[in-house]
Amino acid sequence: MAELRTLYDKIFDAHVVDRQDDGTCLLYIDRHLVHEVTSPQAFEGLRLAGRQVRAPQKTLAVVDHNVPTTDRSKGIQDEESRIQVETLAANAKDFGIDYFNEQDNRQGIVHIIGPEQGFTLPGTTIVCGDSHTSTHGAFGALAHGIGTSEVEHVLATQTLIQSKAKNMQVVVDGKRGEGVFAKDIILAIIGKIGTAGGTGHVIEFAGEAIRDLSMEGRMTVCNMTIEGGARAGLIAPDEKTYAFIKDRPRAPKGADWDAALRYWETLQSDEGAHFDKVIRLDAANLPPIVTWGTSPEDVISIDGRVPTAEQGASEAKRASIRRALDYMGLSGGEKITDVAIDRVFIGSCTNGRIEDLRVAARLIEGKRVSDRVNAMVVPGSGLVKAQAEAEGLDKIFLAAGFEWREPGCSMCLAMNPDRLAPGERCASTSNRNFEGRQGFKGRTHLVSPAMAAAAAVTGHFVDVRDWH
Numbered sequence: 001m002a003e004l005r006t007l008y009d010k011i012f013d014a015h016v017v018d019r020q021d022d023g024t025c026l027l028y029i030d031r032h033l034v035h036e037v038t039s040p041q042a043f044e045g046l047r048l049a050g051r052q053v054r055a056p057q058k059t060l061a062v063v064d065h066n067v068p069t070t071d072r073s074k075g076i077q078d079e080e081s082r083i084q085v086e087t088l089a090a091n092a093k094d095f096g097i098d099y100f101n102e103q104d105n106r107q108g109i110v111h112i113i114g115p116e117q118g119f120t121l122p123g124t125t126i127v128c129g130d131s132h133t134s135t136h137g138a139f140g141a142l143a144h145g146i147g148t149s150e151v152e153h154v155l156a157t158q159t160l161i162q163s164k165a166k167n168m169q170v171v172v173d174g175k176r177g178e179g180v181f182a183k184d185i186i187l188a189i190i191g192k193i194g195t196a197g198g199t200g201h202v203i204e205f206a207g208e209a210i211r212d213l214s215m216e217g218r219m220t221v222c223n224m225t226i227e228g229g230a231r232a233g234l235i236a237p238d239e240k241t242y243a244f245i246k247d248r249p250r251a252p253k254g255a256d257w258d259a260a261l262r263y264w265e266t267l268q269s270d271e272g273a274h275f276d277k278v279i280r281l282d283a284a285n286l287p288p289i290v291t292w293g294t295s296p297e298d299v300i301s302i303d304g305r306v307p308t309a310e311q312g313a314s315e316a317k318r319a320s321i322r323r324a325l326d327y328m329g330l331s332g333g334e335k336i337t338d339v340a341i342d343r344v345f346i347g348s349c350t351n352g353r354i355e356d357l358r359v360a361a362r363l364i365e366g367k368r369v370s371d372r373v374n375a376m377v378v379p380g381s382g383l384v385k386a387q388a389e390a391e392g393l394d395k396i397f398l399a400a401g402f403e404w405r406e407p408g409c410s411m412c413l414a415m416n417p418d419r420l421a422p423g424e425r426c427a428s429t430s431n432r433n434f435e436g437r438q439g440f441k442g443r444t445h446l447v448s449p450a451m452a453a454a455a456a457v458t459g460h461f462v463d464v465r466d467w468h
């Protein structure tokens with residue numbers, strides 16, 4: 001009998017170019033996404049070595065982290081950001097790589113534009129000098145974040161040195177309740193396994209609640225796999241995956257499509273294949289979730305209370321809770337629904353897609369953003385923005401008092417003008433809540449788009465299950 005393999009095993013095996021005795025492999029890379037932050041030294045390295053980009057047609061570059069989200073016709077004010085963006089433009093031109101600049105309506109966050117263009121395909125290996133490359137795993141692609149020296153290696157050779165990770169399966173059974181979203185599922189998983197729970201593993205997500213998710217929701221789940229410590233996240237492709245990809249600009253067409261489909265249909269873990277670690281969760285029991293601290297694993301239910309330091313199991317844990325409470329300006333023990341917010345950020349590669357904006361718009365339609373709150377919506381790409389505008393979502397947000405911005409990473413991280421002031425508290429749909437992530441001394445609470453939208457209106461966290 002043939003060996004039973006997981007989806008990860010299958011994609012990995014299909015891309016091995018060379019295997020050393022110690023298990024180190026050289027993997028063929030099908031797709032390389034490039035952004036302005038982690039690529040300058042890589043291109044410089046090629047230049048110094050007199051090398052070309054090996055497969056420019058398998059490489060796609062875009063600016064996202066450093067671009068301002070306000071009127072771009074005036075250029076970029078911040079010197080460092082301007083140089084970063086200009087450098088990518090020049091490198092893309094010099095090395096013959098397709099590039100979406102900040103005026104292009106296809107521009108957006110790198111992990112949003114890949115799937116949009118049909119660049120992200122099942123069964124492929126995808127890399128990008130960015131940790132949230134795991135997002136593309138939603139399509140059944142093996143997608144790794146890589147460092148700048150690896151970016152150079154992939155540009156030059158279209159291969160990457162990798163050792164095989166272990167297999168982990170996260171099964172989410174049951175049906176989500178009303179007001180509970182993909183973001184709540186992944187926050188609950190990280191809360192359960194911890195930020196190191198996936199270390200050394202590739203996680204395959206399975207179960208009814210994962211199958212039920214739209215492609216957008218699956219991307220949200222895979223996006224945050226990296227916050228659970230895993231090397232990559234994967235979801236086996238199915239009809240929803242194929243429907244999402246079909247007719248996208250770079251998707252295979254005609255006979256190529258049929259051949260691709262036949263391959264994609266083999267991309268599932270074999271029944272009975274071995275997983276080194278299996279975690280199960282029931283979606284039916286999940287509440288909307290809010291992070292209270294400075295790690296994505298610091299999760300509580302919307303009807304819960306912020307923990308107190310005394311709840312820590314060890315002195316080290318008590319000290320870390322104390323530090324997080326202090327940074328977050330919380331005393332511990334308060335109900336999370338009593339915590340007032342100053343800012344709301346709806347966007348990022350976690351939750352900046354059309355479905356996210358639809359959910360948020362539906363909740364706030366006809367309502368007003370609280371006087372104490374500054375709220376903004378940053379579509380994940382120019383195409384998401386255009387789609388939202390075609391559906392009139394921008395009007396709903398603007399009428400409610402939200403700002404409606406140009407696409408980019410924005411306030412997900414403080415690398416552009418969008419940032420929190422010291423002490424400001426934000427309900428954010430992004431994926432990281434580390435100290436200073438959204439601005440020096442800024443306080444981030446990670447939530448779903450629905451929870452962020454509702455909090456914008458009430459001025460504090462509120463249970464979206466009570467909103468009809």
Ligand SMILES: CC(C)[C@H](C(=O)O)[C@@H](O)C(=O)O
Nearest residue numbers: 037038065129130131132413
């Ligand atoms: C700037 C980039 C290298 C970084 C990452 O790797 O993830 C960023 O996208 C982030 O989300 O922190």
Ligand code: SF4
Nearest residue numbers: 132348349409412413
């Ligand atoms: S939106 Fe945030 S998490 Fe995603 S690539 Fe940009 S900075 Fe990183």
